[in-house]
Amino acid sequence: MYLCREENALKNIVILGAGYGGIKVLTGLLNMSLPNNIQITVIDKNPYHSYKTEFHTIVAGTAADIDVRTNLPTHDLIKYEYGIVRKIDVEQQQIYFENKSKIVNYDYLVFGLGCEDAYHNIEGAEQYTESVQSFSKARHTGLSVGNLKAYGMLTIVGAGLSGIEVASEVRESRPDLNIRLLDRGGSVLSSFDPKIQAYVRNWFVKNDVEVLHHAVVEYVEKDGVCNNGVCYVNDVTVWTAGVQPHRLAQELPFKKDKYSKIVVNEFFQVPTHTNVYIVGDNASSVHSPSGQLAGQQGEQIAGVLGDILSGKEPKKPKEIKLRGTLGSLGKSDGFGSMFQQSLTGFLPRLTKSGVLWLQKRH
C-alpha cells in the first residue's frame, strides 16, 4: 500500500534555464505522453526564451527586444518560476533564489543556465567592459554603444564568432564610429577555414574596422585598454574574449573537466547524481559550445527522461552530428561551414536568418 502511494506521488522535473538547451528539453517532454504524476517547473530569470545567438543585434541597435525573444509555451503540466537562482542544494534537491524566500524542490533536475564571461584575471576587465552574455547585459551594452557621440571609439576585445558579429553589426549600424577589434591570434576566426578567415579579414578592411592581431590585454581602465604595452584611449570596451561555465555550475560538487564544465555520462546525467542532467554550455563535450549543440543535447535529454519517467530502460542517445556554424557580417553578408563546405557572402547570411525564423516558429 505504502509503495503504491510512493509510486504515484507527484514527480517534479525542474528545468533550470529556458535557453537553447532547456527549451528543447521542455518541448521534447511536452510532445510525449507522460505518466499523469509528472509536473514540470521551468525556472528562468526572464519570462521568455531569448535567442542569445542574436545578442549582437541588441548591442548594435539593429533589432528590437521583441525580435530576439519569444514567449514560453503554456501547458497544464508546466509551472513557471521567474527569479534569479542563487544556490542549488543537490543533496536536499532544492533550488534557492535571490530576493525571495521560495524554495523549489525537485525529483529530476536539468541544469541549463548557459555560460558567463571569463576575464582571465585581467585587471579592470570585469569592471570596465561591457558584456553580451545575458539579455540585460546586451541591452546595457546597446545603450552605451548607442549613446556614443559621433566618431566615438569602440574597442571589442576578442575576435571569435561573437566579437566578429558585434564588430560588423555595429559597423553597419554606425558608420561614423571608430571600431577596433583586438584579436589574440594571428588571424580572426582561427578555427575556421583559411578562405573564411581571408573573407572576414577583407570585410573588415573594406568596412574600416581596425584589427590588431597578437593582442595581449594587460589591463582595462575606464577610458581605455592597455595592450602589449600600448594604452589605447577608448569610449566603450566590449568584452568577447572568452566564456566559462556558469558560477552555479562551478559551485556544484560534481567532477569537472579542464574547462570547469561538468562531466556527464552518455545520458547527460551526472554519474554520482543520475537525477541531475546537464545541458548546453555547462556540459563537458567533445564539441565547442553552441546553440545548436545545446538544442541537440536538449532533445536527447527529453528522450532519456521520457523513457525513465515511463519506467523504461533509457535508449542510448545517438552520436551528436552538428550541421556546421554560421556567422553574420551585418544584415546581408556572412560566412559559415555547412555540410563540410566553406561558404561566404549572402547565402550563409540568408541561411542564418532562415535558421532563426525556423527557431521562432518552433
Ligand SMILES: Cc1cc2nc3c(=O)[nH]c(=O)nc-3n(C[C@H](O)[C@H](O)[C@H](O)COP(=O)(O)OP(=O)(O)OC[C@H]3O[C@@H](n4cnc5c(N)ncnc54)[C@H](O)[C@@H]3O)c2cc1C
Ligand atoms: C553574440 C553571440 C553570438 C553567438 N552566435 C552563435 C551562433 O551563431 N551559433 C551558435 O550555435 N551559437 C552562438 N552563440 C553561442 C550560443 O548562444 C550559446 O552556446 C547557447 O545559447 C548556449 O545555450 P544554453 O542552453 O547552454 O544556455 P542559454 O541559451 O544561454 O540559456 C541560459 C538561460 O539561463 C537563464 N539564466 C542564466 N542564469 C540564471 C540564473 N542565475 N537564474 C535564472 N535564470 C538564469 C538565462 O536567462 C537563459 O534563459 C553566440 C553567443 C553570443 C553571446
